[in-house]
Amino acid sequence: xxxxxxxxxxxxxxxxxxxxxxxxxxxxxxxxxxxxxxxxxxxxxxxxxxxxxxxxxxxxxxxxxxxxxxxxxxxxxxxxxxxxxxxxxxxxxxxxxxxxxxxxxxxxxxxxxxxxxxxxxxxxxxxxxxxxxxxxxxxxxxxxxxxxxxxxxxxxxxxxxxxxxxxxxxxxxxxxxxxxxxxxxxxxxxxxxxxxxxxxxxxxxxxxxxxxxxxxxxxxxxxxxxxxxxxxxxxxxxxxxxxxxxxxxxxxxxxxxxxxxxxxxxxxxxxxxxxxxxxxxxxxxxxxxxxxxxxxxxxxxxxxxxxxxxxxxxxxxxxxxxxxxxxxxxxxxxxxxxxxxxxxxxxxxxxxxxxxxxxxxxxxxxxxxxxxxxxxxxx
Numbered sequence: 215x216x217x218x219x220x221x222x223x224x225x226x227x228x229x230x231x232x233x234x235x236x237x238x239x240x241x242x243x244x245x246x247x248x249x250x251x252x253x254x255x256x257x258x259x260x261x262x263x264x265x266x267x268x269x270x271x272x273x274x275x276x277x278x279x280x281x282x283x284x285x286x287x288x289x290x291x292x293x294x295x296x297x298x299x300x301x302x303x304x305x306x307x308x309x310x311x312x313x314x315x316x317x318x319x320x321x322x323x324x325x326x327x328x329x330x331x332x333x334x335x336x337x338x339x340x341x342x343x344x345x346x347x348x349x350x351x352x353x354x355x356x357x358x359x360x361x362x363x364x365x366x367x368x369x370x371x372x373x374x375x376x377x378x379x380x381x382x383x384x385x386x387x388x389x390x391x392x393x394x395x396x397x398x399x400x401x402x403x404x405x406x407x408x409x410x411x412x413x414x415x416x417x418x419x420x421x422x423x424x425x426x427x428x429x430x431x432x433x434x435x436x437x438x439x440x441x442x443x444x445x446x447x448x449x450x451x452x453x454x455x456x457x458x459x460x461x462x463x464x465x466x467x468x469x470x471x472x473x474x475x476x477x478x479x480x481x482x483x484x485x486x487x488x489x490x491x492x493x494x495x496x497x498x499x500x501x502x503x504x505x506x507x508x509x510x511x512x513x514x515x516x517x518x519x520x521x522x523x524x525x526x527x528x529x530x531x532x533x534x535x536x537x538x539x540x541x542x543x544x545x546x547x548x549x550x551x552x553x554x555x556x557x558x559x560x561x562x563x564x565x566x567x568x569x570x571x572x573x574x575x576x577x578x579x580x581x582x583x584x585x586x587x588x589x590x591x592x593x
Contacts (some may be wrong), residue, residue, distance in 0.1 A: 386426025
């Protein structure tokens with residue numbers, strides 16, 4: 215009975231979040247069926263003034279519609295989206311590293327297959343998101359160069375070592391759980407391609423969150439040593455998970471404008487509170503203690519009180535001085551350089567097929583002409 219109750223604790227919260235994803239998916243379909251007000255110029259058309267285009271853009275945002283790639287947008291909106299989406303994409307591909315340390319050391323073939331699937335998903339999420347950035351005119355190679363040279367950021371709150379197998383579970387339960395809470399509202403982002411990508415990403419992230427809970431459940435119901443290992447991992451990953459939501463709203467550089475443009479829907483503080491409220495009953499079901507002596511239910515607020523993460527530590531890690539920052543970026547840079555031949559071979563293969571397709575009409579025309587000439591000669 216206790217096992218059923220424990221697993222229902224994570225299933226209920228995940229189903230609630232996935233329900234919001236489903237609602238966002240319906241709204242996306244509805245947005246496609248509605249025609250936005252005002253002029254919608256075709257690519258290259260300059261018949262409308264910037265004031266008219268801005269009015270149309272603002273009308274779409276006010277109506278909770280969707281901006282699409284061919285729509286005119288203010289440069290600040292485009293730049294803000296590219297910054298956020300690139301950071302998100304970078305985080306996905308760098309975020310594969312903490313878990314790859316355990317791919318060859320998973321305790322069973324089943325656990326290895328699950329972890330492989332999770333890492334593969336994260337690579338796919340990066341692919342979706344780089345594709346979304348390209349719809350805004352960004353160049354993927356330039357984005358990757360910016361990551362490798364330190365000119366663009368990623369969620370460096372994950373730059374901590376995975377010391378034991380329990381870290382794989384705590385990382386997924388806490389940081390992927392934080393990612394789901396943070397990203398579900400992005401399924402309603404005002405930029406259509408980003409919102410559609412996030413629908414799929416969130417569905418897959420919910421799997422990551424559940425597998426982390428399941429792994430920790432196994433450990434917390436195992437030997438005393440396994441239980442201690444699980445608690446130690448939770449102790450180390452709790453603060454990084456809280457930090458994933460970013461600085462307090464009043465200290466956030468971009469949140470206010472992103473909310474005005476409906477790129478994001480909630481403040482960092484609101485999302486962090488929701489994450490804590492979801493985690494507490496799950497931790498009780500797991501039998502682990504969240505490492506915060508201030509954690510308590512506040513009847514007046516209808517939420518749990520909790521201690522904020524260490525903002526000085528957060529600033530230090532974001533500035534590139536976390537325990538694994540240099541290691542993770544260096545590994546990413548090396549992987550990119552080592553994979554250059556694969557990209558070059560793929561591009562050569564694509565060019566070969568493109569050249570063949572372009573040459574085919576000419577070859578067919580020549581063949582047809584030769585056939586016609588032969589038929590005339592016979593006649």
